[in-house]
Amino acid sequence: MLNRKDLTGLVDVTKEEILEILDTAEKFKEINSREIKKVPALKGKTIANLFFEPSTRTRTSFEIAGKRLSADVINFTASASSTTKGETLIDTVKNIESMGVDMFVVRHYYSGSVRFIAQNTKAHVINAGDGTNEHPTQSLLDLYTIKEQKGKLEGLKVAIIGDITHSRVARSNAWAMKKLGIDLRLYGPKTMIPRDYLPFGCKVCNSMEEALEDCDVVMMLRIQLERQGIALLPSLKEYSKLFGLNKNRLDLAKKDAIIMHPGPINRGVELPSYLADCDKSVILTQVENGVAVRMAVMYLLAMQQNTKLGE
Ligand code: CP
Incomplete structure (x- = not known):
């Protein structure tokens, strides 16, 4: 398991953690090749995708990854939210967290904003791209x-x-x-x-x-x-x-x-x-592999030691 609440960047992630994510992704890629691609690993968990910038690959990939892990996934679009009325980033996060969200996947145009969110929520936070900082x-x-x-x-x-x-x-x-x-x-x-x-x-x-x-x-x-x-x-x-x-x-x-x-x-x-x-x-293989890799990251952040893949 990853020994961290969040994945905000790779600057402080160890070689061993990276290799563990890649090994876990390999197992999820095998599951993704089956006819029934869903596993119950995150059943009962709720994941919120918060995207403040446009995305095709990352957002879709995280949504598919969350659903294949059986989580409930909600998609938040900044332009259709109360941030347009002046609500702050942290108020937005805390309000959504209070509805029982376990994990946030965040893309934001400000470098450092994802780490800031991670410091202000008990939920897991995954960086889906912050400004020019990390992806x-x-x-x-x-x-x-x-x-x-x-x-x-x-x-x-x-x-x-x-x-x-x-x-x-x-x-x-x-x-x-x-x-x-x-x-x-x-x-x-x-x-x-x-x-x-x-x-x-x-x-x-x-x-x-x-x-x-x-x-x-x-x-x-x-x-x-x-x-x-x-x-x-x-x-x-x-x-x-x-x-x-x-x-x-x-x-x-x-x-x-x-x-x-x-x-x-x-x-x-x-x-x-x-x-x-x-x-x-x-290039399309990268996109395909993105689903398995994101399943691995979500799984490793969320799950306890002895939960087995594919159960
Ligand atoms: N690679 C990538 O981040 O693509 P999107 O902007 O479409 O998510």
Whole structure:
């Protein structure tokens, strides 16, 4: 079991905890391949998805994960709530908690907001992406997918390319990959590489060639225009020319390298369709694995020592 009430980020999660989540997710993936995909592990528990930012994958995935564990899942949409009348974040959480909610899954546009909520509720809290800070379950499903595809994690070379500054996915992966002995290279426009990545021990590259050379995994990121002024970037066309993936650049990586992307993809900007949909792409496998990984996180946070999977 995870020895923590919440999963707010991977910065303070140990290598052993990460590996336990990945091992548990493997069991849930097997359950997800059965005809009847539901197990009673969280029967009687109530999970509230609180999303203050748009989401396709994460929100749907958490909802499916909660339902497959037999929890009652409610979806809260900020734009249709009393937050529009001035209710504070903590009042919102405390009001929903008082109806008997056991677990919150939270996406919010402010970095640190999920940890703040966790400090103000007795319910479990899972970070589904807070500002530019962390997106721990995306990193965990990335790691699960890499391990599944490559058979290991330690010693692999992973390149994350794009808008690193605004990427909570890159940040969670940077924390986790360092703990797991992965050689992580980062590359993107200099205006989109944060200086605070340097202490993480990952390599900030000076060229696409340096980043991709001999890589096992190429992870492309979307430019998050919604979090930045256009001034950081001359134009999407120029960005694509300088920092987008193409066949020649992919050829720098290992022959069996895989292409990853957390989604949503801006087709034709960071990644052309012929690569997003090619047989090296595991982008939809990432999405598939997200359900099992999120089931594992919810299960491990909520359950007591001797509850068995699949019962
Ligand atoms: N990867 C991810 O967080 O996608 P969504 O924004 O669609 O949830």
